[in-house]
Amino acid sequence: MVSLNLNEISIEEVSKNFFTGMQKEWFLITAGTINRYNMMTAAWGGAGILWEQPVMYIFVRPSRYTYEFLNQNELFSLNFFPEEKRKILKLCGSKSGRNINKMEIDGLSPVSIKLLDEAIYFKEADLVFICEKIFYQDLNSTQIPNSVKNEFYSSEDYHRMYVGKILKCYRRNES
Ligand SMILES: Cc1cc2nc3c(=O)[nH]c(=O)nc-3n(C[C@H](O)[C@H](O)[C@H](O)COP(=O)(O)O)c2cc1C
Secondary structure (H helix, E strand, O other), X not given: OOOOOEXXXXXXXXXXXXXXXXXXXXXXXXXXXXXXXXXXXXXXXXXXXXXXXXXXXXXXOOXXXXXXXXXXXXXXXXXXXXXXXXXXXXXHHHOOOOOOOHHHOOOOOEEEEEOOOEEEEEOOOOEEEEEEEEEEEEOOHHHOOHHHHHHHOOOOOOOXXXXXXXXXXXXXXXX
């Protein structure tokens, strides 16, 4: 079922600047099924090409509840929101789904889509990518500069990188 407010677009039509769109505006990573999903705010990642396919990639620490969902499911979604949803992004970036039920957050309506597997995205997003996990790898601490380790990895919670092949892209109709 596709949300009424979002239109499917091709990758070529995506005009978002991911440098600001990720680091400054943030996004939600979602994985799971309509009966059991979780999401977290993220700011690190990117869009690119791997093995001749358009992909999105993200970095998630093993301590996140969302990490379990990413490992258990074949699909994940990236959801970018308008500024008025900032409060929700702050909530999903500061509280864990282990402690609150993120499926009950007001102001987010989940949409289920079945492709190779089920994916969940949000009706209120203005840009959505449904991705198939095609690769993951844990960041190897021996290859990280000491200055970065000191700044980001004092608890040795090294991110896992997930690369997702983009299966679908939805954008809010601007009219
Ligand atoms: C702006 C912002 C960006 C974040 N980016 C990431 C990220 O890229 N990767 C990550 O592992 N955690 C990131 N986090 C932290 C998670 O969103 C946070 O730990 C969240 O509570 C995890 O929720 P969960 O345990 O329900 O998965 C970010 C938090 C904020 C506020």
